[in-house]
Amino acid sequence: FVSGLLLIGQAALLASILHQLIIEHVDKHQLISQFIGLAVVIGLRALCSWGREICGYRCGEQIRLHIRQLIIQRLQNLGPAYIKGKPAGTWASLVLEQVEEMQDFFARYIPQMSIAVLVPFIILVAVFPMNWAAGLIFLGTAPLVPLFMALVGLGAADANRRNFKALQRLSGHFYDRLKGLQTIRLFNRAEAEAENLDVASQILRKRTMEVLRLAFLSSAVLEFFSAISVAIVAVYFGFAFIGELNFGNYGAPITLFTGLFVLVLAPEFYQPLRDLGTFYHAKAQAIGAAESIVEFLNLEADEMNQGSENLPSPEAITIEARDLEVLSPEGQVLAGPISFTINQQEHVALIGPSG
Template identity: 75%
Template sequence: MDKQLQRELTKWLKSQSKLAKPWLMLSVGMGFLSGLLLVAQAGLLAYILQQLIIEHTDKYQLIAHFAGLIAVVALRAACSWGREVAGYRCGEHIRLHIRQLIIQRLHQLGPAFIKGRPAGSWASLILEQVEEMQDFFARYIPQMALSVLIPVVILVAVFPFNWAAGLIFLITAPLVPLFMALVGMGAADASRRNFTAMQRLSGHFYDRLQGLATLRLFNRADAEAENLHDAADTLRKRTMEVLRMAFLSSAVLEFFTAISIALVAVYFGFSFIGELDFGHYGLPITLFTGFFILLLAPEFYQPLRDLGTYYHAKAQAIGAAESIVTFLNTQADDMSQGEQPLPSPETIRISLTDVKVLSPQGQVLAGPLSFDIDAKQQVALVGPSGAGKTSLLNALLGFLPYEGSIKVNGAELREIDPAQWRQAISWVGQNPLLIHGSIRDNITLGNPLATNEHIRQVADKAFASEFIQHLERGFDHPVGDRSAGLSVGQAQRLAVARALLQNGSFWLLDEPTASLDANSEHLVQQSLNQATQGQTTLMISHRLDQLTSMDKVLVLENGQIVQQGHFSQISREGLLADMLSHTDKRDLDA
C-alpha cells in the first residue's frame, strides 16, 4: 500500500475517534489510574518483603500494608474492567456511525449502483470490515496514549531510587516501537489483500447460494464448488499471511523486551555482589530498591508490548478502511440530490429533452430521449429486451444519472428533493420484494400513519383480502425472505396494496403482470386500472393487447424512441407493427 494512502487512511480513522471522545478519554483515564496503582502495588510489595526479610519485622505489624495491597489489587481489577467497558463502548459508537455513513451513501447512490456488485460484497463491507475496526478504536487508540503515559509514570518513580536502572529503561524503550514499526510495515498490505479475498469469496458464495437451484438444474454445481474451493484457498493463504505477520511481530517484541528486562536484572545482580557501584546516589542498594524496580521493569515495557499486539488491529483497520473510504468517496455523476421542493405534488407532468441515461460509471445506457407526459395522461413504454426501458425508469426514479433535462412540473429533477419526489410515486415492479415480517409490515413498510382500516381498504382494492382472510393469522401472517410462503400472484397483489397505500400522484409500472397466471393477472390488472384512473401513469408492458386503452405509446429500440403516439396511429407500421405480428403469430402457434 502506498505510504501516502496509508497515512491518509490512518488520519481518517483517527478523525472518526473524535465521535466517541468521552468514552476514549474514560478508557485512557482508567488505564492511567491503573498505572498509578501499579506503582503503589509494587512499592507496597517491595516494602513488605524488605521488612520481613531484611528488617525481620513481625508480620502482624504489617497487616495495614497487606490490606492496602489487597485494596490496590482490587482497584486495579476494577480499573481494568472499566477500561474494557469504555473501550468497547467507544468502538461500538464509532462502528455504528461508520455503518450509518455506508448505508446513507448506499441510499444516495441507489439500487442501480448496488446491483453492480455482488450482494455478498456489500455484506462484507457493512458487517465484517466495519467489525474489524473494533479493536483499533477500543484498544489501539487508547493504548497509544497509555504507551507514553505509563512508562513516564514508572520513570518518575524509578529515577529517584536508581538513575542507572532508569537510564536502561530510557535507552531500551525506543527499541520496541522501532522494531514494531519495521515488522509491521507489511501488515497493512497483508490485511488489505485478506479483505479483498474475503469480499470476493463472500460475494461469490452468496450469489451462487441464491442460484443453487439453477446450477443444479444445469448440472453446474460441481464446477461452482470447485470455484468456491479456489476462492476459499486464496482466502486461507491471505489469512495465514496476516497471522504470520502478527506472530512475527509478537516474537520480535517479546525478544527485545526480554533482553531489556535482563539488563536490569543483571545490573542489580552485580550490584548486590559488589561488582558494580554506580546509579545509587551514594546510598547502598537495598532489597526494597532492587525488588521495587524489578517488579516495575516488565510493566515498563508492557504498554509498548500491548501497543505492538494491537498494531495488528491497526493494520486490519487500515486494510478495511481502504474499501470503506473508497466507497464513501464514490461519485455518481449528476445523481439526484437536490433540495428544491416538488411543485404541485398533487398532479404530475413530466418533460424530457435530449436525455441520455448513464450508468454509475458514466456509460450511456439510453438516449437521447425527448417526450412529454401530460398531467393525468396514461403512457405505455414498449420495446424489445435491452431497449432501455428499465434504465429510463431508473433515471426517473433518481437511481441513475442523466444528461439533458428531465423536468417535473417545470422543475429540473436533479434539483428536486429526492425524498419528496419519491413520496409522490407509486411504483409496482415485475418482481415484488417482500421483506421478512408480517403481511401488514410488507404493506406499510414502516409507514407510521397507516391505520388498520386504511390497510384493509388498500388490501380490498388490490384483491389481496381474497387470500389474506383465509390465512390463520390474517394480516399478521409471517412472510419469509423473498416472498417465502406466498405465490407470485399473492406477492404482486401485496405490492399493489403497498403502492395504493403510498397514494402517489405518479404511477410507475414495470411489467406488473409479468409471470402471473391468468387469474392473478386479471385481478392485478383490474386493481391497477382502478388505481391509476385520473393519475399520471407510465407503464412498461409486455402485453401489447393492453396498449389500446393508453393515451400514448412510446416505442423504444436501442435506447431511442422510434415511434410515439396513440396506439391506433402507430400500430400499422414500424417496430410496433412487427412486435404485434410476432405476438399474433405466437398466439396462433399456441
Template identity: 70%
Template sequence: MDKSKQRALTQWLKSQSSLAKPWLVATISIALLSGVLLIAQAALLAHLLHQLIIEQTDKFTLLPSFLALAGVVLARAACSWAKEQTGYRCGEVIRQHIRHLILNRLEALGPVSIQGRPAGSWASLILEQVEELQDFFARYLPQMAIAVLIPLVILVAVFPINWASGVIFLVTAPLVPFFMALVGIKAADANRKNFKALQRLSGYFYDRLRGLPTLKLFNRVEAEAEQLHLASHTFRQRTMEVLRLAFLSSAVLEFFTAISIAVVAVYFGFSFIGELDFGHYGASISLFTGLFVLVLAPEFYQPLRDLGTFYHAKAQAIGAAESIVEFLDAQPDTGTQGEATPDLSTVTIIAHDLEVLSPDGHVLAGPMCFSIQPGEQVALVGVSGAGKSSLLNALLGFLPYRGSLTINGYERSELDLTHWRQSISWVGQNPQLFHGSIRDNIALANPEATPETINQVMTQAYVDEFVMRLTDGLAHPVGDRNGGLSVGQAQRIAVARALLQDGALWVLDEPTASLDAHSENRVLETLSAATQAKTCVQVSHRLDSLTHSDQVWVMMDGKLVQQGPYHTLAETGPLAEMLASADRRNLDA
C-alpha cells in the first residue's frame, strides 16, 4: 500500500472520530489527571524514602504522607478504570456508526450486487473488520494526545529540580516514535494482506458449509477440504507475519526505552559519588531528587511505549478500513432514487426504449417497450438467462436503467423506493425466512398486524394446514435454512406474507418452481384469488397456465420478442416453438 493511500485511510478514520468527540475528550482528560497524580505519587514516594533513609524520621510522623500515597494510588486506579470505560464507549459509538453506513449501503445496492460476493465475505466485512477498528478509536487516537501531554507534564515537574535529566528525556524521547513509525509502515501492509486473506477464507468456508450435502454426493469433500486447508494456511501465514512485526517493534521500543532509563540512572549514580557535578541549580543532588526523577523516568517513556503498542491498532485499522472504504465509496450505485410518492392504489407501468443495466453499467436486457394497465395480468416466459429476472429487478428498484420506465406517470428513478415497494407484493421461487417465529415471518411487512388479520392470511395461504400440527403453533421457531420447514411450507408462509402486504402490484418470480404437486396447487389457488383485479407480473415456467393471462411476454437474449394474448402468440413464433418443445418432452416422458 502506498503512502498516499495510507494517509487517505488514516484521514478517513480520524474523520469518523468526530462522532465520539465527547468520549475522546473525556478519555484524554482522565489520562491527563492520572499523569498529574503520577507526579504526586512519585513525589510522595521519594519524600518518604528520603525521610526514612536520610533524615531518619520516625515513621509514625510520616503517617499522613503514607495515607496520601495510598489515596493517590487508589485515585490512579480509578482513573485507569474510567479511562478504559470512556475509551471503549468512544470506539463503540464509531463502530455502530460505520456498521450503520455499511448496512445502509447494502440496502441501497440491493440483492443483485450483494449476490456477486460470497456471504462469508460480507460477514467478515461487517463483523471482524469493523471490530478491528475498536482499538484505533479506543486506544490509539487518545494515546496520540496522551503521548504528548503526559511527557510534557513530567518535564514541567523535572526541569525545575534537575535540568540534566530533563535534557536526557528530551533527547532520547524522539527515538521511540521514530523506530515505531519505521516498523509500523510494514505492519500496515501486513494487516491489509491479512484482512484480504480473512475475507477469502470466510467466504470460501461459508459457501462450502452450506453446500456440504452437494459436496458429499459428488464425492468432493476431501478435495474441498484440501482447498480449505490451503486457504487457512495462507491466512495463518499472514497472521504470523503480523505477529512477527508486532513482536519486533515491541522489542525495538523496549530496547531504546531501557537505554534511556539507564542513561538517567548512570547520571544520578555518578552524581551521588561526586564524579559528575552538573544538572542542578547550585544545591547538591539529594536522594529525593534522584528517586523522584528515577521513579518518573519509566513513566515518561510509558505513554510513548503505549503509543508504539497501539500503533499496531492503527495498522490493523488501516488494513480493515481499506475494504470498508472501497465498499462505501468505490461501488457503483444501482440507480437514482427520488422523493416522489404518488398515489399507488392502482398501478400503470409504461416502458419505452428501456435498457436494464448491471451495477457496473453493462446492458443486461433491452431495449424494450411495453405497457401494463391497472388490473392487467402479465405472464413473462423465456429460457434461463433470457433477462426475466433483470427486468423484474429494474422494476423493483434493484438495478439501474436507461430509457423510460414510468410508474403512474413518474419515472421509477423519481420515486421514493420505500414508498414504491410498500405497494408491491412479491413472492419468489426461493422463499427466505428469517430467525424468529412463523408469526414474525408472516408479519414481516406489518409487525403490528392483529391476530385476526394474521389468521385470515394464514387461512388464505393454507398455512394453517401445517401450523396446527406444530406443538408451538405460530410461535414455532424458524432458524437458518427455514428451520426444518419444507420448501412448500416455507413458500406458503411467503405467500401469506405477500397477502398481508396487499400491494397494488404483484410480482411473482416462479413461485411454484420448487414445489410438489399438492403445495403447487395450494399456492396457485391462493395467488389466483389474491391477484384478482390487481396488476400482476408473473415469471412462469408453466406454459399451461398462460391462458389465464391478459398478456404473454416472451423474452429471448434480453429482448421482448413477442407480446400479446396467448391465443395469438401460440399460433406462431417463439412461444409456439416453446409449446411444441414442451409437448415433445411430455410425450418422451
C-alpha cells in the first residue's frame, strides 16, 4: 500500500517537472526541491520493495521448515520398514526439492496477489479525478490480463505434477543404481542401466520442457495484452493533444501534466498483474509439490508405537521368547512357534526358510 502511494507521488513529481520545463519554461534551478523529492520517493520505493522481498523470503523459509519437520516426523512415525519400501532418492526428492518448490509460492505469489489488487486500485483512484476516459481504459483492459493468464495456465499444475513424478522416479532410480554400482559391474549390466537412466532423464526433460513452454507462453500473452493496453492510452492522449478527441477531462483542456501523469502510471497499472502472471508458475509448481506432500502426510499406514521405558543395567540384559512366531505381511508363519533364552555375551542362530 505504501509503495502504491509512493508510486503516485513519483508520477506526479515527474509529470510536474516535465510540464514546468517544457510548457512553462521554468528554470531548472527553481525545481531543485522537486528533483530532490523525486529522488527521495524513488529511494523509498526501492526500500519498500527490498523490505517486501526480505519479509516474503523469511516467511517462506519458516513455512518450508515447518513442512519439512512434518515430513520428517511422519517418516519417524512410519519407521524404517516403510521407508525401505521406496528408493532413498524418492524420499530425498520429497524432503528437499519438493519442499523447496513451495518457497516462491509463499514468498512471492501470495504477497503479489495483494499487490495486484491494491496498486491498480490506488492508481484508478488517482486517475479518475483527472481523466475519466483513461480510467475507463484501465478499468476495461485490466480483467484481460488475469483472464488470459488463467486460460493459458490451466494445464500448468498438471504439467508440474507430472514433472515432480518424473523427478521422483529419476532420483530414486539413480540413487539405487549408485549404491549398487559394484554389483551392476559384476553382472555386466552397466550399459543396460545407463540406457535406463537415459530413458528416465529424457522423460524428465520432456516434462520440464512442458512446464517451461507453458510459462513462456503465459509471459508472452501477458506482455502482449499489457502493451496493447498501454498503447490504447497513448493513442487516446495523442489524439486528445491534437484536438481530435475532446472528452474525458471533465470539460477542461488536457494538459501535458495530465497526459504524462497517466502515461507514467499506465505501465505501473499493469505491472502488478504481469508480475502475478509471472509468479503464476510458482503456484503451479507449489500445487504439484503440495499434492505429493499432502498425499504422504495423509497416508494411512501402520505407525510404530511410541513410548519410553527405562531399561535395566546393560550387565543384566537377557532376551527371552516364549512361543515366538515370525509372520509374513500376508500373515503366513515363516518361523515358529519357538522358545529360547539369550543371555549376555551369547551368540544364537535362528534358522528358518529363506526370506
